[in-house]
Amino acid sequence: MLTQSEENYLKAIFALSEQQTEIVSTNLLSEKMMTKPSSVTDMLRKLADKSLVSYLKYQGCELTDKGKDYALQIIRKHRLWEVFLVEKLNFGWEEVHEIAEQLEHIKSSKLTDKLDAFLHYPKVDPHGDPIPDKNGNFSNDQKTKQLSFSNINDEVVITGVEDGSIEFFQFLKHCEIGLGTKVKIIAKYNFDQSVLILLNEKEIVLSELVSQKIYVQ
Amino acid sequence: MLTQSEENYLKAIFALSEQQTEIVSTNLLSEKMMTKPSSVTDMLRKLADKSLVSYLKYQGCELTDKGKDYALQIIRKHRLWEVFLVEKLNFGWEEVHEIAEQLEHIKSSKLTDKLDAFLHYPKVDPHGDPIPDKNGNFSNDQKTKQLSFSNINDEVVITGVEDGSIEFFQFLKHCEIGLGTKVKIIAKYNFDQSVLILLNEKEIVLSELVSQKIYVQ
DNA sequence: ACTATTTTTTAGACAAGTCTAAAAAATAGT
DNA sequence: ACTATTTTTTAGACTTGTCTAAAAAATAGT
Ligand SMILES: [Mn+2]
Ligand SMILES: [Mn+2]
Ligand SMILES: [Mn+2]
Ligand SMILES: [Mn+2]
Numbered sequence: 001m002l003t004q005s006e007e008n009y010l011k012a013i014f015a016l017s018e019q020q021t022e023i024v025s026t027n028l029l030s031e032k033m034m035t036k037p038s039s040v041t042d043m044l045r046k047l048a049d050k051s052l053v054s055y056l057k058y059q060g061c062e063l064t065d066k067g068k069d070y071a072l073q074i075i076r077k078h079r080l081w082e083v084f085l086v087e088k089l090n091f092g093w094e095e096v097h098e099i100a101e102q103l104e105h106i107k108s109s110k111l112t113d114k115l116d117a118f119l120h121y122p123k124v125d126p127h128g129d130p131i132p133d134k135n136g137n138f139s140n141d142q143k144t145k146q147l148s149f150s151n152i153n154d155e156v157v158i159t160g161v162e163d164g165s166i167e168f169f170q171f172l173k174h175c176e177i178g179l180g181t182k183v184k185i186i187a188k189y190n191f192d193q194s195v196l197i198l199l200n201e202k203e204i205v206l207s208e209l210v211s212q213k214i215y216v217q
Numbered sequence: 218m219l220t221q222s223e224e225n226y227l228k229a230i231f232a233l234s235e236q237q238t239e240i241v242s243t244n245l246l247s248e249k250m251m252t253k254p255s256s257v258t259d260m261l262r263k264l265a266d267k268s269l270v271s272y273l274k275y276q277g278c279e280l281t282d283k284g285k286d287y288a289l290q291i292i293r294k295h296r297l298w299e300v301f302l303v304e305k306l307n308f309g310w311e312e313v314h315e316i317a318e319q320l321e322h323i324k325s326s327k328l329t330d331k332l333d334a335f336l337h338y339p340k341v342d343p344h345g346d347p348i349p350d351k352n353g354n355f356s357n358d359q360k361t362k363q364l365s366f367s368n369i370n371d372e373v374v375i376t377g378v379e380d381g382s383i384e385f386f387q388f389l390k391h392c393e394i395g396l397g398t399k400v401k402i403i404a405k406y407n408f409d410q411s412v413l414i415l416l417n418e419k420e421i422v423l424s425e426l427v428s429q430k431i432y433v434q
Numbered sequence: 435a436c437t438a439t440t441t442t443t444t445a446g447a448c449a450a451g452t453c454t455a456a457a458a459a460a461t462a463g464t
Numbered sequence: 465a466c467t468a469t470t471t472t473t474t475a476g477a478c479t480t481g482t483c484t485a486a487a488a489a490a491t492a493g494t
Contacts (some may be wrong), residue, residue: 003450003451005450005451006268015393025471025472026471026472026473027470027471027472035451035452035453036452036453036454036474037471038452038454038455038473038474038475039451039452039453040472041473041474042450042451042452042473043451046450046451057459057472058458058460058471058472058473060472062311067317074473076455085328088335089328089331089332089335090331091327091331095327098325099323099325099328102323102324102325103320103453104317106316106320107319108316110308110312111302114306114307114308116307118305118306148299153473170472174447215478220480220481222480222481222482241441242441242442242492243441244440244441249492252457252481252482252483253482253483253484254441254442254443255442255443255444255445255482255484255485256481256483257442258442258443258444259443259480259482260481274442274443274489275441275442275443275488275489275490303438309493313482328494
Protein backbone atom coordinates (compact mmCIF):
# COMPACT_ATOMS: atom_id res chain seq x y z
CA MET A 1 0.00 0.00 0.00
CA LEU A 2 1.63 3.23 -1.16
CA THR A 3 1.39 6.63 0.52
CA GLN A 4 -0.09 9.65 -1.24
CA SER A 5 3.36 11.08 -1.68
CA GLU A 6 4.68 7.92 -3.32
CA GLU A 7 1.65 7.86 -5.62
CA ASN A 8 2.20 11.47 -6.60
CA TYR A 9 5.82 10.77 -7.47
CA LEU A 10 4.81 7.83 -9.65
CA LYS A 11 2.28 9.97 -11.46
CA ALA A 12 4.84 12.73 -12.00
CA ILE A 13 7.48 10.32 -13.33
CA PHE A 14 4.90 8.87 -15.70
CA ALA A 15 3.87 12.29 -16.99
CA LEU A 16 7.47 13.43 -17.50
CA SER A 17 8.56 10.27 -19.29
CA GLU A 18 5.57 10.66 -21.62
CA GLN A 19 6.26 14.22 -22.69
CA GLN A 20 10.00 14.42 -22.24
CA THR A 21 12.59 11.66 -22.49
CA GLU A 22 12.11 8.09 -21.34
CA ILE A 23 14.52 8.55 -18.42
CA VAL A 24 13.60 11.24 -15.89
CA SER A 25 16.31 13.23 -14.14
CA THR A 26 16.29 14.09 -10.45
CA ASN A 27 16.14 17.83 -11.05
CA LEU A 28 13.30 17.63 -13.56
CA LEU A 29 11.29 15.56 -11.14
CA SER A 30 12.06 17.88 -8.25
CA GLU A 31 10.74 20.80 -10.29
CA LYS A 32 7.54 18.96 -11.18
CA MET A 33 6.99 17.89 -7.57
CA MET A 34 7.96 21.28 -6.19
CA THR A 35 10.41 19.65 -3.80
CA LYS A 36 14.19 19.85 -3.52
CA PRO A 37 16.39 17.42 -5.48
CA SER A 38 17.60 15.88 -2.22
CA SER A 39 14.04 14.90 -1.35
CA VAL A 40 13.67 13.30 -4.76
CA THR A 41 16.79 11.22 -4.26
CA ASP A 42 15.37 9.89 -1.00
CA MET A 43 12.06 9.03 -2.58
CA LEU A 44 13.64 7.36 -5.60
CA ARG A 45 15.58 5.08 -3.32
CA LYS A 46 12.35 4.12 -1.60
CA LEU A 47 10.45 3.53 -4.86
CA ALA A 48 13.37 1.49 -6.23
CA ASP A 49 13.27 -0.66 -3.08
CA LYS A 50 9.64 -1.40 -3.91
CA SER A 51 10.53 -2.18 -7.56
CA LEU A 52 8.34 0.63 -8.82
CA VAL A 53 11.16 2.50 -10.54
CA SER A 54 14.54 1.45 -11.83
CA TYR A 55 17.07 3.85 -10.46
CA LEU A 56 20.84 4.03 -10.61
CA LYS A 57 22.69 6.79 -8.80
CA TYR A 58 23.32 9.84 -10.98
CA GLN A 59 21.43 8.23 -13.87
CA GLY A 60 17.86 9.32 -13.33
CA CYS A 61 14.89 6.98 -13.06
CA GLU A 62 12.35 5.12 -15.12
CA LEU A 63 9.11 3.40 -14.13
CA THR A 64 9.13 -0.38 -14.07
CA ASP A 65 6.12 -2.17 -15.57
CA LYS A 66 4.76 -2.46 -12.06
CA GLY A 67 5.28 1.26 -11.47
CA LYS A 68 3.66 2.16 -14.78
CA ASP A 69 0.62 0.02 -14.00
CA TYR A 70 0.31 1.71 -10.65
CA ALA A 71 0.64 5.19 -12.17
CA LEU A 72 -2.05 4.38 -14.73
CA GLN A 73 -4.44 3.29 -12.01
CA ILE A 74 -4.01 6.63 -10.25
CA ILE A 75 -4.49 8.51 -13.51
CA ARG A 76 -7.59 6.40 -14.19
CA LYS A 77 -9.02 7.35 -10.82
CA HIS A 78 -8.12 11.04 -11.23
CA ARG A 79 -9.86 11.31 -14.59
CA LEU A 80 -12.92 9.26 -13.66
CA TRP A 81 -13.48 11.50 -10.65
CA GLU A 82 -13.12 14.55 -12.87
CA VAL A 83 -15.83 13.20 -15.15
CA PHE A 84 -18.02 12.51 -12.12
CA LEU A 85 -17.54 16.03 -10.78
CA VAL A 86 -18.38 17.69 -14.11
CA GLU A 87 -21.11 15.34 -15.37
CA LYS A 88 -22.90 14.48 -12.16
CA LEU A 89 -22.17 17.33 -9.79
CA ASN A 90 -22.09 20.15 -12.35
CA PHE A 91 -18.66 21.48 -11.51
CA GLY A 92 -16.91 23.64 -14.07
CA TRP A 93 -13.96 21.97 -15.81
CA GLU A 94 -11.61 24.47 -14.23
CA GLU A 95 -12.51 23.46 -10.67
CA VAL A 96 -12.16 19.70 -10.78
CA HIS A 97 -8.44 19.07 -11.05
CA GLU A 98 -7.65 20.12 -7.52
CA ILE A 99 -10.41 17.98 -6.00
CA ALA A 100 -9.44 15.02 -8.18
CA GLU A 101 -5.90 15.35 -6.81
CA GLN A 102 -7.37 14.28 -3.50
CA LEU A 103 -9.89 11.73 -4.77
CA GLU A 104 -7.32 9.88 -6.88
CA HIS A 105 -5.76 8.54 -3.68
CA ILE A 106 -8.88 6.76 -2.38
CA LYS A 107 -8.01 3.08 -2.15
CA SER A 108 -10.65 0.69 -3.45
CA SER A 109 -10.47 -0.79 -6.92
CA LYS A 110 -14.07 -1.88 -6.52
CA LEU A 111 -15.01 1.76 -6.05
CA THR A 112 -13.08 2.76 -9.16
CA ASP A 113 -14.75 0.12 -11.29
CA LYS A 114 -18.23 0.90 -9.99
CA LEU A 115 -17.64 4.58 -10.62
CA ASP A 116 -16.49 3.75 -14.14
CA ALA A 117 -19.72 1.81 -14.75
CA PHE A 118 -21.86 4.57 -13.19
CA LEU A 119 -20.34 7.05 -15.65
CA HIS A 120 -20.87 4.62 -18.56
CA TYR A 121 -17.19 3.94 -19.16
CA PRO A 122 -16.10 7.37 -20.39
CA LYS A 123 -13.14 7.44 -22.78
CA VAL A 124 -11.93 10.97 -22.02
CA ASP A 125 -11.96 13.33 -19.05
CA PRO A 126 -13.32 16.91 -19.13
CA HIS A 127 -10.03 18.24 -20.54
CA GLY A 128 -9.85 15.70 -23.36
CA ASP A 129 -7.35 13.40 -21.65
CA PRO A 130 -7.87 9.69 -22.26
CA ILE A 131 -9.03 7.50 -19.37
CA PRO A 132 -7.18 4.20 -18.95
CA ASP A 133 -9.44 1.18 -18.52
CA LYS A 134 -9.27 -1.41 -15.72
CA ASN A 135 -6.18 -2.92 -17.33
CA GLY A 136 -4.42 0.36 -17.96
CA ASN A 137 -5.11 0.49 -21.70
CA PHE A 138 -6.17 3.67 -23.42
CA SER A 139 -6.32 5.14 -26.90
CA ASN A 140 -3.98 8.08 -27.25
CA ASP A 141 -5.34 9.63 -30.44
CA GLN A 142 -7.13 12.50 -28.68
CA LYS A 143 -4.45 14.85 -27.53
CA THR A 144 -1.79 14.49 -30.17
CA LYS A 145 -1.84 17.68 -32.22
CA GLN A 146 -1.25 21.09 -30.69
CA LEU A 147 -3.10 24.09 -32.14
CA SER A 148 0.30 25.69 -32.63
CA PHE A 149 1.05 23.11 -35.34
CA SER A 150 -2.07 23.88 -37.38
CA ASN A 151 -1.68 25.70 -40.69
CA ILE A 152 -3.32 28.83 -42.01
CA ASN A 153 -6.89 28.23 -43.22
CA ASP A 154 -7.18 24.95 -41.29
CA GLU A 155 -10.60 24.50 -39.71
CA VAL A 156 -10.19 22.38 -36.60
CA VAL A 157 -12.12 21.18 -33.56
CA ILE A 158 -10.69 21.56 -30.07
CA THR A 159 -10.34 18.12 -28.50
CA GLY A 160 -8.26 18.88 -25.45
CA VAL A 161 -6.61 21.46 -23.25
CA GLU A 162 -3.74 21.25 -20.81
CA ASP A 163 -5.04 20.48 -17.34
CA GLY A 164 -3.85 22.20 -14.20
CA SER A 165 -3.76 25.98 -14.06
CA ILE A 166 -6.90 27.81 -12.90
CA GLU A 167 -5.76 31.01 -14.60
CA PHE A 168 -5.44 29.29 -17.94
CA PHE A 169 -9.01 27.97 -17.58
CA GLN A 170 -10.27 31.44 -16.77
CA PHE A 171 -8.65 32.72 -19.94
CA LEU A 172 -10.27 29.92 -21.95
CA LYS A 173 -13.64 30.65 -20.41
CA HIS A 174 -13.29 34.33 -21.31
CA CYS A 175 -12.52 33.39 -24.93
CA GLU A 176 -15.43 30.91 -24.97
CA ILE A 177 -13.05 28.08 -25.78
CA GLY A 178 -14.28 24.60 -24.81
CA LEU A 179 -14.10 20.97 -25.93
CA GLY A 180 -15.79 20.67 -29.33
CA THR A 181 -15.34 24.35 -30.20
CA LYS A 182 -14.61 24.91 -33.91
CA VAL A 183 -11.90 27.39 -34.86
CA LYS A 184 -10.28 28.52 -38.09
CA ILE A 185 -6.64 29.56 -38.25
CA ILE A 186 -6.43 32.97 -39.92
CA ALA A 187 -2.79 33.87 -39.52
CA LYS A 188 0.41 32.89 -37.77
CA TYR A 189 2.96 35.49 -36.71
CA ASN A 190 6.57 34.47 -36.82
CA PHE A 191 7.96 37.22 -34.59
CA ASP A 192 6.35 35.69 -31.47
CA GLN A 193 4.75 32.50 -32.83
CA SER A 194 1.29 33.78 -31.91
CA VAL A 195 -1.77 32.62 -33.83
CA LEU A 196 -4.84 34.54 -35.01
CA ILE A 197 -7.98 32.43 -34.96
CA LEU A 198 -11.65 32.87 -35.83
CA LEU A 199 -14.02 31.63 -33.13
CA ASN A 200 -17.77 32.34 -33.00
CA GLU A 201 -17.27 35.08 -35.61
CA LYS A 202 -14.70 36.81 -33.39
CA GLU A 203 -11.00 37.09 -34.08
CA ILE A 204 -8.70 36.21 -31.19
CA VAL A 205 -4.94 36.27 -30.89
CA LEU A 206 -3.47 33.34 -28.97
CA SER A 207 0.09 33.49 -27.66
CA GLU A 208 2.50 30.68 -28.50
CA LEU A 209 2.16 29.30 -24.97
CA VAL A 210 -1.61 29.16 -25.20
CA SER A 211 -1.63 27.61 -28.68
CA GLN A 212 0.67 24.88 -27.39
CA LYS A 213 -1.73 24.08 -24.56
CA ILE A 214 -4.73 23.59 -26.85
CA TYR A 215 -5.12 20.35 -28.80
CA VAL A 216 -7.10 19.99 -32.03
CA GLN A 217 -8.19 17.53 -34.65
CA MET B 218 -6.39 22.88 7.58
CA LEU B 219 -6.39 19.78 9.74
CA THR B 220 -4.62 16.49 9.04
CA GLN B 221 -6.54 13.24 8.65
CA SER B 222 -5.34 12.13 12.03
CA GLU B 223 -6.55 15.30 13.74
CA GLU B 224 -9.91 14.90 12.02
CA ASN B 225 -10.21 11.31 13.17
CA TYR B 226 -9.51 12.32 16.76
CA LEU B 227 -12.21 15.00 16.61
CA LYS B 228 -14.69 12.49 15.26
CA ALA B 229 -13.80 9.99 17.97
CA ILE B 230 -14.11 12.56 20.76
CA PHE B 231 -17.50 13.58 19.39
CA ALA B 232 -18.75 9.99 19.23
CA LEU B 233 -17.57 9.19 22.77
CA SER B 234 -19.03 12.32 24.32
CA GLU B 235 -22.36 11.49 22.65
CA GLN B 236 -22.66 7.97 23.99
CA GLN B 237 -20.63 8.18 27.17
CA THR B 238 -20.05 11.13 29.43
CA GLU B 239 -19.59 14.69 28.28
CA ILE B 240 -15.89 14.70 29.19
CA VAL B 241 -13.74 12.10 27.44
CA SER B 242 -10.79 10.52 29.24
CA THR B 243 -7.41 9.91 27.69
CA ASN B 244 -7.62 6.14 28.06
CA LEU B 245 -11.09 5.87 26.57
CA LEU B 246 -10.00 7.88 23.58
CA SER B 247 -6.84 5.85 23.17
CA GLU B 248 -8.94 2.68 23.05
CA LYS B 249 -11.28 4.12 20.44
CA MET B 250 -8.39 5.37 18.33
CA MET B 251 -6.38 2.20 18.82
CA THR B 252 -3.36 4.21 19.89
CA LYS B 253 -1.48 4.43 23.18
CA PRO B 254 -2.55 6.93 25.83
CA SER B 255 0.73 8.81 25.40
CA SER B 256 -0.10 9.45 21.76
CA VAL B 257 -3.49 10.78 22.80
CA THR B 258 -1.91 13.21 25.25
CA ASP B 259 0.28 14.59 22.47
CA MET B 260 -2.66 14.98 20.13
CA LEU B 261 -4.86 16.63 22.76
CA ARG B 262 -2.20 19.23 23.36
CA LYS B 263 -2.13 19.96 19.64
CA LEU B 264 -5.92 20.14 19.32
CA ALA B 265 -6.12 22.38 22.39
CA ASP B 266 -3.54 24.71 20.81
CA LYS B 267 -5.91 25.01 17.86
CA SER B 268 -8.89 25.64 20.18
CA LEU B 269 -10.67 22.55 18.95
CA VAL B 270 -10.84 20.88 22.36
CA SER B 271 -10.65 22.18 25.89
CA TYR B 272 -8.10 20.15 27.72
CA LEU B 273 -6.62 20.35 31.20
CA LYS B 274 -3.93 17.91 32.27
CA TYR B 275 -5.31 14.78 33.98
CA GLN B 276 -8.87 16.01 33.42
CA GLY B 277 -9.80 14.60 30.02
CA CYS B 278 -11.07 16.65 27.11
CA GLU B 279 -14.19 18.10 25.59
CA LEU B 280 -14.84 19.53 22.13
CA THR B 281 -15.15 23.29 21.87
CA ASP B 282 -17.95 24.68 19.70
CA LYS B 283 -15.41 25.05 16.93
CA GLY B 284 -14.30 21.45 17.39
CA LYS B 285 -17.86 20.19 17.43
CA ASP B 286 -18.67 22.05 14.21
CA TYR B 287 -15.63 20.53 12.59
CA ALA B 288 -16.51 17.02 13.77
CA LEU B 289 -20.04 17.40 12.43
CA GLN B 290 -18.71 18.40 9.02
CA ILE B 291 -16.63 15.23 8.86
CA ILE B 292 -19.58 13.12 9.97
CA ARG B 293 -21.69 14.87 7.35
CA LYS B 294 -19.21 13.99 4.65
CA HIS B 295 -18.83 10.40 5.88
CA ARG B 296 -22.56 9.74 5.81
CA LEU B 297 -23.24 11.52 2.52
CA TRP B 298 -20.56 9.44 0.83
CA GLU B 299 -22.08 6.30 2.33
CA VAL B 300 -25.43 7.23 0.80
CA PHE B 301 -23.72 7.86 -2.54
CA LEU B 302 -21.96 4.51 -2.47
CA VAL B 303 -25.13 2.58 -1.65
CA GLU B 304 -27.67 4.54 -3.70
CA LYS B 305 -25.65 5.43 -6.76
CA LEU B 306 -22.92 2.80 -6.97
CA ASN B 307 -24.91 -0.14 -5.60
CA PHE B 308 -22.54 -1.04 -2.82
CA GLY B 309 -23.85 -3.16 0.05
CA TRP B 310 -24.33 -1.33 3.33
CA GLU B 311 -21.64 -3.47 4.92
CA GLU B 312 -18.95 -2.32 2.49
CA VAL B 313 -19.27 1.42 2.61
CA HIS B 314 -17.98 2.42 6.04
CA GLU B 315 -14.35 1.67 5.26
CA ILE B 316 -14.40 3.60 1.98
CA ALA B 317 -16.24 6.50 3.62
CA GLU B 318 -13.47 6.63 6.23
CA GLN B 319 -11.24 7.75 3.39
CA LEU B 320 -13.72 9.94 1.51
CA GLU B 321 -14.69 11.89 4.63
CA HIS B 322 -11.28 13.59 4.54
CA ILE B 323 -11.63 15.12 1.07
CA LYS B 324 -11.40 18.87 1.51
CA SER B 325 -13.96 20.90 -0.45
CA SER B 326 -17.14 22.16 1.13
CA LYS B 327 -18.43 22.92 -2.35
CA LEU B 328 -18.06 19.24 -3.17
CA THR B 329 -19.92 18.24 -0.02
CA ASP B 330 -22.81 20.57 -0.75
CA LYS B 331 -23.05 19.52 -4.39
CA LEU B 332 -23.00 15.88 -3.35
CA ASP B 333 -25.76 16.61 -0.83
CA ALA B 334 -27.89 18.17 -3.59
CA PHE B 335 -27.13 15.31 -6.01
CA LEU B 336 -28.44 12.84 -3.42
CA HIS B 337 -31.52 15.02 -2.78
CA TYR B 338 -30.54 16.03 0.75
CA PRO B 339 -30.84 12.66 2.47
CA LYS B 340 -31.71 12.73 6.17
CA VAL B 341 -30.15 9.39 7.15
CA ASP B 342 -27.27 7.23 5.99
CA PRO B 343 -27.56 3.54 5.02
CA HIS B 344 -27.26 2.48 8.68
CA GLY B 345 -29.98 4.82 9.90
CA ASP B 346 -27.60 7.47 11.26
CA PRO B 347 -28.76 11.07 10.81
CA ILE B 348 -26.87 13.29 8.37
CA PRO B 349 -26.04 16.80 9.65
CA ASP B 350 -26.92 19.59 7.24
CA LYS B 351 -24.59 22.35 5.99
CA ASN B 352 -24.87 24.07 9.38
CA GLY B 353 -24.35 20.95 11.45
CA ASN B 354 -28.01 20.54 12.46
CA PHE B 355 -29.68 17.15 12.47
CA SER B 356 -32.71 15.45 13.96
CA ASN B 357 -31.72 12.73 16.38
CA ASP B 358 -35.00 10.86 16.66
CA GLN B 359 -33.89 7.94 14.49
CA LYS B 360 -31.44 5.99 16.54
CA THR B 361 -32.70 6.49 20.07
CA LYS B 362 -34.23 3.18 21.13
CA GLN B 363 -32.24 -0.05 21.20
CA LEU B 364 -34.03 -3.31 20.39
CA SER B 365 -32.82 -4.56 23.77
CA PHE B 366 -35.20 -2.08 25.45
CA SER B 367 -38.31 -3.31 23.61
CA ASN B 368 -40.90 -5.26 25.57
CA ILE B 369 -42.49 -8.64 24.93
CA ASN B 370 -45.17 -8.52 22.22
CA ASP B 371 -43.91 -5.18 20.87
CA GLU B 372 -44.00 -4.99 17.09
CA VAL B 373 -41.27 -2.67 15.91
CA VAL B 374 -39.50 -1.48 12.75
CA ILE B 375 -35.72 -1.50 12.51
CA THR B 376 -34.54 2.05 11.90
CA GLY B 377 -30.81 1.73 12.43
CA VAL B 378 -27.87 -0.51 13.15
CA GLU B 379 -24.45 0.18 14.65
CA ASP B 380 -21.97 1.01 11.90
CA GLY B 381 -18.48 -0.36 11.71
CA SER B 382 -17.88 -4.10 11.94
CA ILE B 383 -18.03 -6.17 8.75
CA GLU B 384 -18.71 -9.34 10.72
CA PHE B 385 -21.75 -7.80 12.37
CA PHE B 386 -23.12 -6.86 8.95
CA GLN B 387 -22.59 -10.39 7.70
CA PHE B 388 -24.58 -11.69 10.63
CA LEU B 389 -27.38 -9.21 9.88
CA LYS B 390 -27.40 -10.21 6.23
CA HIS B 391 -27.66 -13.86 7.20
CA CYS B 392 -30.66 -13.09 9.43
CA GLU B 393 -32.22 -10.95 6.68
CA ILE B 394 -32.22 -7.93 8.94
CA GLY B 395 -32.25 -4.56 7.17
CA LEU B 396 -33.56 -1.01 7.59
CA GLY B 397 -37.36 -1.12 7.56
CA THR B 398 -37.54 -4.78 8.61
CA LYS B 399 -40.48 -5.48 10.95
CA VAL B 400 -39.93 -7.71 13.96
CA LYS B 401 -42.02 -8.86 16.92
CA ILE B 402 -40.49 -9.51 20.32
CA ILE B 403 -41.55 -12.98 21.49
CA ALA B 404 -39.50 -13.45 24.63
CA LYS B 405 -36.65 -12.01 26.66
CA TYR B 406 -34.34 -14.24 28.64
CA ASN B 407 -32.99 -12.83 31.85
CA PHE B 408 -30.12 -15.24 32.33
CA ASP B 409 -28.16 -13.74 29.40
CA GLN B 410 -30.38 -10.83 28.31
CA SER B 411 -30.90 -12.42 24.91
CA VAL B 412 -34.08 -11.73 22.93
CA LEU B 413 -36.28 -14.05 20.88
CA ILE B 414 -37.80 -12.28 17.88
CA LEU B 415 -40.11 -13.17 15.03
CA LEU B 416 -38.86 -12.04 11.61
CA ASN B 417 -40.32 -13.14 8.27
CA GLU B 418 -42.13 -15.96 10.09
CA LYS B 419 -38.87 -17.24 11.51
CA GLU B 420 -37.85 -17.16 15.15
CA ILE B 421 -34.36 -15.86 15.86
CA VAL B 422 -32.44 -15.49 19.08
CA LEU B 423 -30.38 -12.31 19.32
CA SER B 424 -27.64 -11.97 21.91
CA GLU B 425 -27.64 -9.00 24.23
CA LEU B 426 -24.77 -7.43 22.30
CA VAL B 427 -26.62 -7.71 19.00
CA SER B 428 -29.91 -6.41 20.41
CA GLN B 429 -28.04 -3.37 21.71
CA LYS B 430 -26.63 -2.65 18.26
CA ILE B 431 -30.03 -2.66 16.56
CA TYR B 432 -32.30 0.39 16.85
CA VAL B 433 -36.07 0.32 16.47
CA GLN B 434 -39.16 2.50 16.49
C1' DA C 435 -4.29 8.69 56.47
C1' DC C 436 -1.51 5.50 54.06
C1' DT C 437 -0.72 2.38 50.62
C1' DA C 438 -1.79 0.07 46.26
C1' DT C 439 -3.61 0.55 41.82
C1' DT C 440 -4.93 2.94 37.85
C1' DT C 441 -4.62 6.81 34.87
C1' DT C 442 -2.10 10.20 32.68
C1' DT C 443 1.94 12.59 31.41
C1' DT C 444 6.88 13.06 30.33
C1' DA C 445 11.12 11.67 28.16
C1' DG C 446 13.32 9.71 24.56
C1' DA C 447 13.03 7.05 20.29
C1' DC C 448 11.69 6.03 15.42
C1' DA C 449 9.79 6.27 10.37
C1' DA C 450 8.12 9.29 6.74
C1' DG C 451 8.77 13.19 4.16
C1' DT C 452 10.68 17.27 3.86
C1' DC C 453 14.58 20.93 4.21
C1' DT C 454 19.63 23.24 4.03
C1' DA C 455 24.43 22.95 3.48
C1' DA C 456 28.25 20.48 1.93
C1' DA C 457 30.46 16.84 -0.79
C1' DA C 458 30.85 14.10 -4.85
C1' DA C 459 30.02 12.93 -9.56
C1' DA C 460 28.93 14.15 -14.19
C1' DT C 461 29.10 17.41 -17.91
C1' DA C 462 30.74 21.24 -20.61
C1' DG C 463 34.17 24.65 -22.25
C1' DT C 464 38.43 25.63 -23.57
C1' DA D 465 43.30 17.18 -20.28
C1' DC D 466 42.03 20.50 -16.96
C1' DT D 467 38.99 23.51 -14.96
C1' DA D 468 34.41 25.48 -14.17
C1' DT D 469 29.67 24.60 -13.83
C1' DT D 470 25.78 21.88 -13.14
C1' DT D 471 23.61 17.90 -11.31
C1' DT D 472 23.04 14.66 -7.87
C1' DT D 473 23.86 12.66 -3.53
C1' DT D 474 25.02 12.66 1.40
C1' DA D 475 24.78 14.35 6.11
C1' DG D 476 22.30 16.29 9.48
C1' DA D 477 18.13 18.53 10.96
C1' DC D 478 12.97 19.34 11.64
C1' DT D 479 7.82 18.02 11.95
C1' DT D 480 4.06 14.74 12.47
C1' DG D 481 2.30 10.86 14.51
C1' DT D 482 3.37 7.05 16.63
C1' DC D 483 5.78 3.95 20.19
C1' DT D 484 8.04 2.19 24.97
C1' DA D 485 9.54 2.91 29.52
C1' DA D 486 9.55 5.65 33.47
C1' DA D 487 7.68 9.27 36.42
C1' DA D 488 3.90 11.75 38.37
C1' DA D 489 -0.81 12.49 39.57
C1' DA D 490 -5.30 10.83 40.68
C1' DT D 491 -8.22 7.33 42.66
C1' DA D 492 -9.53 3.47 45.55
C1' DG D 493 -9.20 0.30 49.54
C1' DT D 494 -8.50 -0.40 54.01
MN1 LIG E 1 -6.74 16.76 -13.64
MN1 LIG F 1 -2.43 13.57 -6.04
MN1 LIG G 1 -19.82 4.71 8.51
MN1 LIG H 1 -11.47 8.78 8.90
